[in-house]
Amino acid sequence: MTETQPSQPLFDPFAPGFTDDPYPQYAAVRAGAPVYQHAMGFWMITRYQEVSWLLRSSGLSVEDRNLADSPLQQLREAVYGDQADQLVNGLSMLDRDPPDHTRLRKLVSKAFTPRAIQSLRPRITELVDGMLDAMAAAGRVDLVDALAFPLPFAVIAEMLGTPPADHERIRELSGTVVRSLEPVADPELAAAIMAASDELAGIGAEMVAWKRDNPADDLLTALIHAEDGGDVLDDDELVAQILLLYIAGHETTVNLIAGGTLALLRHPDQLTRLREDPGLVANAVEELLRYDSPVQASRRITLEPITLRDIKIPAGAFVMASLGSANRDQDFWGPDADELRLDRENARQHVSFGGGPHHCLGASLARLEACIAFERVTARFPGLALDGDVVWNGRINLRGPEHLPVAVN
Numbered sequence: 577m578t579e580t581q582p583s584q585p586l587f588d589p590f591a592p593g594f595t596d597d598p599y600p601q602y603a604a605v606r607a608g609a610p611v612y613q614h615a616m617g618f619w620m621i622t623r624y625q626e627v628s629w630l631l632r633s634s635g636l637s638v639e640d641r642n643l644a645d646s647p648l649q650q651l652r653e654a655v656y657g658d659q660a661d662q663l664v665n666g667l668s669m670l671d672r673d674p675p676d677h678t679r680l681r682k683l684v685s686k687a688f689t690p691r692a693i694q695s696l697r698p699r700i701t702e703l704v705d706g707m708l709d710a711m712a713a714a715g716r717v718d719l720v721d722a723l724a725f726p727l728p729f730a731v732i733a734e735m736l737g738t739p740p741a742d743h744e745r746i747r748e749l750s751g752t753v754v755r756s757l758e759p760v761a762d763p764e765l766a767a768a769i770m771a772a773s774d775e776l777a778g779i780g781a782e783m784v785a786w787k788r789d790n791p792a793d794d795l796l797t798a799l800i801h802a803e804d805g806g807d808v809l810d811d812d813e814l815v816a817q818i819l820l821l822y823i824a825g826h827e828t829t830v831n832l833i834a835g836g837t838l839a840l841l842r843h844p845d846q847l848t849r850l851r852e853d854p855g856l857v858a859n860a861v862e863e864l865l866r867y868d869s870p871v872q873a874s875r876r877i878t879l880e881p882i883t884l885r886d887i888k889i890p891a892g893a894f895v896m897a898s899l900g901s902a903n904r905d906q907d908f909w910g911p912d913a914d915e916l917r918l919d920r921e922n923a924r925q926h927v928s929f930g931g932g933p934h935h936c937l938g939a940s941l942a943r944l945e946a947c948i949a950f951e952r953v954t955a956r957f958p959g960l961a962l963d964g965d966v967v968w969n970g971r972i973n974l975r976g977p978e979h980l981p982v983a984v985n
Contacts (some may be wrong), residue, residue, distance in 0.1 A: 737794025
């Protein structure tokens with residue numbers, strides 16, 4: 577028996593309040609049409625079982641050249657014009673299929689081995705403690721500006737070994753570029769995305785040129801000299817990987833630290849439990865990742881027709897795997913899926929880091945940064961409390977608090 581598609585759209589990411597709390601819409605789509613075709617032509621998958629399968633399937637693509645014509649594709653061409661393929665993320669491993677993806681990931685992954693990441697623990701702890709000292713002196717801070725943004729940004733910048741840079745400008749530019757990961761209907765926003773992409777590419781090229789003259793024991797030098805069977809990164813690929821690492825290295829973890837802190841403050845019983853049992857922090861991070869995913873969706877493109885829940889999705893279709901929805905699917909997580917429970921035994925089975933060939937390369941780094949941050953914050957500030965209104969960043973995909981005012985004394 578084939579599920580029928582609803583006559584009224586179930587999913588409207590532009591609806592007022594969606595980016596503040598998308599979960600009621602996700603629940604409606606899961607209940608009404610878990611394999612859902614939007615009027616714009618893209619497909620949305622919301623149940624855990626299908627999302628997990630989609631992420632791990634090797635028979636799907638991430639390259640836009642495999643998209644069939646659709647209203648979504650027509651909209652993209654209308655707002656971006658012939659510049660759509662010039663975005664900085666087009667050459668990154670995130671947007672490439674094998675064998676290109678395999679080659680790029682292999683060259684980058686050596687810096688993200690478990691041993692390499694664990695060696696960063698002392699430095700990350702030092703950075704966190706320094707930021708907490710500043711927070712204690714201030715008494716009241718925006719947690720995003722005081723900790724959630726500068727920590728992962730500093731860590732990835734040190735790993736890469738980049739020259740001193742205008743962090744605020746890079747933050748502003750990357751915040752604009754990541755809007756390309758969601759539907760864009762406004763030509764002015766599309767133009768801003770393209771301009772930010774061009775400026776970031778220029779910054780990346782300057783970093784590469786500087787590093788060629790100033791090699792050191794760091795990731796950027798390693799990427800410049802990386803070779804696999806005679807294969808090396810060309811300059812465009814090199815810039816794309818650097819910018820991917822820069823953007824992914826902080827845009828996602830800032831959401832985890834800020835969103836996770838907010839979740840704890842809104843669930844004081846769980847915050848108290850973490851304070852009383854610091855050994856719970858690793859599992860707590862997994863549950864916070866599940867409860868409010870820093871990345872809300874991942875996309876795949878079908879290369880041939882696939883059938884999910886008796887519904888046939890044609891070849892060339894843009895399929896959005898809703899990570900945020902899958903992480904709240906009661907069929908998998910049980911009736912308390914919408915609740916925060918730091919001791920949830922299977923919390924690590926969340927899909928917030930994706931899965932399969934494109935599983936997040938920096939997952940272990942994000943986990944380490946978050947574990948240290950939550951452990952030190954909860955121990956240092958027993959009176960941590962919200963101190964004003966939370967402002968969300970307005971993004972559909974890389975969703976998180978833009979401002980999180982807290983009192984620490």
